[in-house]
Amino acid sequence: MSILAVGSVAFDTIKTPFGEVTDIVGGSLTYFALSASFFTDVNLVAVVGEDFGEEQLKVFRGRRIDLQGVDHAKGKTFRWGGEYSLNLNSRETLFTELNVFEGFQPELPEAYKQADVVFLGNMHPNLQQSVLDQVKSKRVVGMDSMNLWIEITPNELRSVLGRVDIVKIDDSEARDLAGVYNLRKAAASIQGLGPGTLIATRGSHGAMLFTEKGMFSAPAYPLEDEADPTGAGDSFAGGFFGYLAQAPTIDDATMRRAMIYGSVMGSFCVEDFGTHRLERLTMDEINARYHALKEMTDFDDL
């Protein structure tokens, strides 16, 4: 049971009301991989630059993460900088330097072509297609996207949507993608484009799962101390798809448990800057918070 995950590895510079960090290892795939590796083997496909060496790769070492698919290209690694508002609810991108990511052509090592779960991280829909074209067998395909692709490559995005099973985007992106504000209507519209399942994440308000069977609402764990929301949605995705990958069967109950693990991983991510909390996290802590979410939401049926 393994995940093939493709996306961006980057150097992040982050400023929040609680502190700031410069050029730490980030990028959506990094969060996804660290999170998913608690549950399953993760095969990474990414590109980094010459400034990304053993010191940086350490974040992945000693985990269930294979780095064979990481391309070391000439040039500098993707860099992103962002600053959060006082309540962490909005952020401003300070800079985006694509660098080697601009020429990224995902190439799958032979061993990666049989995957249990394929996760297409947020990138140009044509790159997502090219990954799918290389995969020989898989059980589930999940994807992320963002407003940029919804706006500038709507047709390409629709083509990918027709080939995936599960889309994970935030609720405002779901609304933009469907062109309708009501989330249930937006979900139905996106499901109509191909993926039977939509996960709409809502930051500190939790996440909604829409399947052919119905809806599931996963709460967010209310944190007492928040440091940095960067990567929370990617950590959610890692928990969700990581749990799916190791599950013998994927039914409604499996998906619900996966949503809770997603919420757990997203909440831990926010507790410290960058990947720091995920790096020192244990499976016992993960399961304790899973149980806390159960306690926090349980009530008698009629």
Place this chain on the structure above:
Amino acid sequence: MSILAVGSVAFDTIKTPFGEVTDIVGGSLTYFALSASFFTDVNLVAVVGEDFGEEQLKVFRGRRIDLQGVDHAKGKTFRWGGEYSLNLNSRETLFTELNVFEGFQPELPEAYKQADVVFLGNMHPNLQQSVLDQVKSKRVVGMDSMNLWIEITPNELRSVLGRVDIVKIDDSEARDLAGVYNLRKAAASIQGLGPGTLIATRGSHGAMLFTEKGMFSAPAYPLEDEADPTGAGDSFAGGFFGYLAQAPTIDDATMRRAMIYGSVMGSFCVEDFGTHRLERLTMDEINARYHALKEMTDFDDL
């Protein structure tokens, strides 16, 4: 088992992207009472003007609502007008005419002085105090408030908080009241002022319950068709306190069920303008949605 409920009855003029209504019967107490009356007897204490006659009182008739405590004063009834943004997430108050509400001096009929639940609707803290002073026996005291009182009467508000068991306010008000953004810290700070229990409502994101025992997260029911959010928080409160009033014992499980009934009542309220949906609502519909919320949030523990 009964609720003594004090607050505002008004004529509301409401504009949303889905339509508009003029001078319909509203006011927070009206929503609260209609909602609570599905669960228990409600004794209303309010003031209306000469323009509020039998035609208007019809909204309360044929329900478990006693109107003995409604004062018919000289002058015009409280009037409020508001307009909602395209996504219903924010609203602008167009006008507020207090009229007879300005001179409101709540006076409790003798029969109202023994109550199971006392609910102090959103009004000047000194009026809330004067109601409590008249009550002879009660099991639980709940209250609502708003930013206006947090800003202009902080000391009076603190005095009331020291005398109540349960505060129901929205999450932004909880943050303002506590002077801290983090909701868990805000809840702890408010609980420290007296009330053991805080309900922080979050609109379409549900509501959080903070008690001495811990936290409970109630989901919002995702509506396919929304018309008008006016009164949703008051309907939540009516469902919550109405359910508590009829419960033989009030323990953690009771409070959780009450939160779900609150969420159910708030969700129905939004489906039509003003009180229209509540007026044609049935207990079967309420219980069906309660069950739907259970279905929507249930997952296996570890």
